[in-house]
Amino acid sequence: MFKATVLIKRRPSILDPQGVAVEKGAKHLxxxxxxxxxxxxxxxxxVDVTDRxxxxxxxxxxxxxxxxxxxxxxxxxxxxxxxxxxxxxx
Amino acid sequence: xxxxxxxVVFPGSNCDHDAYYSLRKVLNYDVEFLWHKDTDLxxxxxxxxxxxxxxxxxxxxxxxxxxxxxMNSVISxxxxxxxxxxxxxxxxxxxxxxxxxxxxxxxxxxxxxxKDVYLSVENRETIFSSEISSDxxxxxxxxxxxxxxxxxxxxLLKELEANKQxxxxxxxxxxxxxxxxxxxxxxxxxxxxxxxxxxVMGMMPHPERACDPTLGxxxxxxxxxxxxxxxxx
Numbered sequence: 001m002f003k004a005t006v007l008i009k010r011r012p013s014i015l016d017p018q019g020v021a022v023e024k025g026a027k028h029l030x031x032x033x034x035x036x037x038x039x040x041x042x043x044x045x046x047v048d049v050t051d052r053x054x055x056x057x058x059x060x061x062x063x064x065x066x067x068x069x070x071x072x073x074x075x076x077x078x079x080x081x082x083x084x085x086x087x088x089x090x
Numbered sequence: 091x092x093x094x095x096x097x098v099v100f101p102g103s104n105c106d107h108d109a110y111y112s113l114r115k116v117l118n119y120d121v122e123f124l125w126h127k128d129t130d131l132x133x134x135x136x137x138x139x140x141x142x143x144x145x146x147x148x149x150x151x152x153x154x155x156x157x158x159x160x161m162n163s164v165i166s167x168x169x170x171x172x173x174x175x176x177x178x179x180x181x182x183x184x185x186x187x188x189x190x191x192x193x194x195x196x197x198x199x200x201x202x203x204x205k206d207v208y209l210s211v212e213n214r215e216t217i218f219s220s221e222i223s224s225d226x227x228x229x230x231x232x233x234x235x236x237x238x239x240x241x242x243x244x245x246l247l248k249e250l251e252a253n254k255q256x257x258x259x260x261x262x263x264x265x266x267x268x269x270x271x272x273x274x275x276x277x278x279x280x281x282x283x284x285x286x287x288x289x290v291m292g293m294m295p296h297p298e299r300a301c302d303p304t305l306g307x308x309x310x311x312x313x314x315x316x317x318x319x320x321x322x323x
Contacts (some may be wrong), residue, residue, distance in 0.1 A: 017198050
């Protein structure tokens with residue numbers, strides 16, 4: 001089993017109205033040195049395979065076809081392996 | 091070919107009934123709903139993707155609806171030259187599906203924009219605009235969206251202009267295209283485009299909300315009449 005962590009960022013050339021608005025909030029708070037705020041997405045999920053190459057292939061497909069829109073976003077991800085113990089952690 | 095509109099219903103569509111009402115009760119056209127889990131287009135000659143918030147707008151607007159079973163049928167229908175119109179969320183779905191070029195981002199105001207707007211008609215020689223009377227420079231149609239800020243890179247914008255794919259641009263009442271009349275920050279004030287082949291159209295404003303005379307505006311009728319005229323003649 002692999003834990004995937006996907007980071008999706010809007011391309012630098014594309015305006016991020018949310019980032020601009022949030023940064024205005026920073027100025028109102030008195031935090032004055034913040035620049036270039038950009039808002040992206042962090043997505044986590046498990047990939048239920050044992051082979052890392054197979055996991056990468058699946059995550060790539062998920063990211064490029066659904067999680068990101070390649071016209072305006074770039075994605076990167078990390079995979080960390082873990083062994084299910086058979087017991088659910090409560 | 092007989093005229094029949096198929097209105098696709100996604101979970102979260104909320105203008106499907108408005109579209110059905112305007113087409114059936116106001117314009118007297120044959121219409122049927124198409125459920126997103128089906129694949130049968132029920133012999134529709136025009137597919138309409140309605141406005142709303144399909145799948146709660148999760149991830150990106152239109153991103154999940156694009157993978158609904160019915161969309162495979164809609165994509166092959168469009169690729170064979172079938173007429174498809176996407177309104178508001180329907181436009182966003184067409185962009186995600188790759189049937190129209192570009193992307194939609196958050197309104198530059200960050201506000202949900204809900205009001206009547208004027209649209210300059212940029213091309214009257216399309217399936218969707220041929221019946222817009224030539225003495226009218228603009229049509230008045232309402233918008234209601236939070237993510238209608240059309241974005242395309244400069245190469246694509248040039249291509250859209252060169253191919254006359256820009257159908258509607260936000261303007262003032264006299265047809266002047268300027269920043270003041272742009273409700274969402276769209277590049278080149280783009281409100282509606284067609285694909286290269288001219289059989290797929292997406293627009294953010296809601297023509298189905300401008301059909302019934304009781305509502306005080308009927309310019310939307312001309313878009314549906316254009317489509318009907320094309321099919322029936």
